[in-house]
Amino acid sequence: MELITKSKDLLFTDLPYTYDALEPHIDKMTMEIHHSKHHKAYYDKFMAAIKGTEAEEMSLGQIFASMSKLPVAVRNNGGGFFNHNLYWNTMSPNGGGAPQGDLSEAINNEFGSFEQFKTQFNEAAVNRFGSGWAWLSVKADRKLCACSSPNQDNPLMDLFECPAQPIITLDVWEHAYYLKYQNRRPDYINAFWNVVDWKAANEKYLKALGRL
Ligand code: MN3
Secondary structure: OOOOOEHHHOOOOOOOOOOOOOOOOOOHHHHHHHHHHHHHHHHHHHHHHHOOOHHHHOEHHHHHHOHHHOOHHHHHHHHHHHHHHHHHHHEOOOOOOOOOHHHHHHHHHHHOOHHHHHHHHHHHHHHOOOOEEEEEEEEOOOOEEEEEEEOOOOOOOOOOOOOEEEEEEEEOOHHHOHHHHOOOHHHHHHHHOOOEOHHHHHHHHHHHOOOO
């Protein structure tokens, strides 16, 4: 829905759970500041950047597909708005455990095991220098891909090195973990696996393959 709605009609929405719902893995104050200040600022700046331009009438899907031709403020803030929405919906207070359904099977087939997939994803997240995101995505050849992006870029953007449809994502900007984990990004990444919503991830995987 979010990818096909005209950008000028997009709304900033509440989280699907309370700010303290992911404790102790992600703390309440981080969630509150991250959503109500950081994410809100990306939304507001995105709306300001598209106002009165052709991008107002385009969906985020169309914007990302022609990202290289649009202003950098649209890239940074449109990416920031979309990426955070996916991040909130990648996680759940009832999350954690092992992947489910067809996604579980694909992870085992393509990475060898859940543990081997986590190792690849964790490496992408730890080694992203500075600020960015880690992704599990589905490429055009329908294979899974664990990778990372700088800044607020995402795999839907036409300038992305490995274009793909995102399934789960992890924000590795310091604002996502500094209050609780300070410089210990690997501890935050390990904690993330306790809250991943594998049911939602499997649904995204099936949708990306056109099977849902
Ligand atoms: Mn963030």
